[in-house]
Amino acid sequence: MKILISADMEGATGVTWPADVLPGTPQWERCRAMFTSDVNAAVLGFLDGGADEVVVNEAHWTMRNLLLEQLDERVQMLTGRHKSLSMVEGVQHGDVDGIAFVGYHAGAGMEGVLAHTYLANSLTGVWLNGVRASEGLLNAHVVAEYGVPVVLVTGDDFACEDALGYAPSALKVAVKDHVSRYAAVCRTPGRTAADIRAAAAEAAKLAVRHEPVQGGPFTVEMEFDAEHLSMAATVVPGVTRTGERRAAYTSDTMYEGIRTFKAVTTVVSNAMEEQYG
Structure with a gap:
């Protein structure tokens, strides 16, 4: 059994x-250890549950945040940016039996600690076939x-609630409870590590490959906080403006859809000018 862990940081223990x-930043250095603790707990749990191989794909920002030297020696970690499938790189090789979303968060425009979708701000909403979308859903x-x-999702309580929509059978572990975008009631790393490890061991039972799901076409619509960003998005082929601050595109597959979304967010992030966005 091979498990892939997609590890994001906003939904990690202690992060608010x-x-x-x-x-x-000094705070990032401090929180890296708690982020690594969450991921390592998932690794240990999956190994407890019978996994033969666990691979961690770093999915946050520069994708160079986890402390490799603090992970269990049996794991392998994919670190660094510019990967074909970004946050879920590695799933395309046909040998992964289950995936865990560790440290995930709610999407842009949703309630949740540090809620966003790919861009920290600027994107005020993303919809997939009319449904408001988080990174987890995409x-x-x-x-x-x-x-x-x-098979497993960890994050704040709103991230776990969001996961009910896209992975109802997955085990969920809330490591903190949302108070505001920048505040939460946090459990300690010792407690969250125990909770995540236990859930991952149970989640290993769900790691059974199924027939590929071809659910397309997929229409992704994005709303930005400034009109020039929707115009900038149209630099990407197939993307058109659907409103003053909105743009959209349609893809036959989500493989194409997520790659287009990555291209749009890259272009848009380079169209922002300091404090004015």
């Missing part, structure tokens, strides 16, 4: 503030095309 996840549709089930 932008500086907690911004590479290079990624769940990608992995479904490869027959891989989402």
Whole structure:
């Protein structure tokens, strides 16, 4: 049994503030250890549950945040940016039996600690076929095309609630309870590690490949906080404006859909000018 862990940081234990996840800040250095603790707990749990191989794909920001030296020696970690499938890189090789979303969060425009979709701000909403979308929802549709089930989701309580929509059978572990976008009631790393490890061991039973799901076409609509960003998005082929601050595109598969979304967010992030966005 092979498990892939997609590891994001905003939904990690103790994280509530932008500086907690911004590479290079003192708070980021502190929170890296708690992020690594969450991921390592999932690794240990899956190994407890019978996994033969666990691979961690770093999915936050620069994708160079986890402390490799603190992970169990049996794991392998994919670190660094510019990967074909970004947050779920590795699922496309046909040998993954289940995937875990560790440290995930709610989407842009939703309630949740540090809620966003790919861009920290600027995107005020993303919809997939009319349904407001988080990174979890988008990624769940990608992995479904490869027959891989989402078996575990960890994050704040709103991330777990969001996961009920895209992975109802997956085990969920809330490591903190949302108070506001920048505040939460947090459990300690010792407690969350125990909770995640136990859930991952149980989630290993759900790691059974299924027939690939071809659910397309997929229409992704995005709303930005400034009109020039919707115009910038149209630089990407197939993307058209649907409103003053909105743009959309349609893809036959989510493989194409997530790659287009990555291209749009890359273009848009480079169209922002300092404080004015």
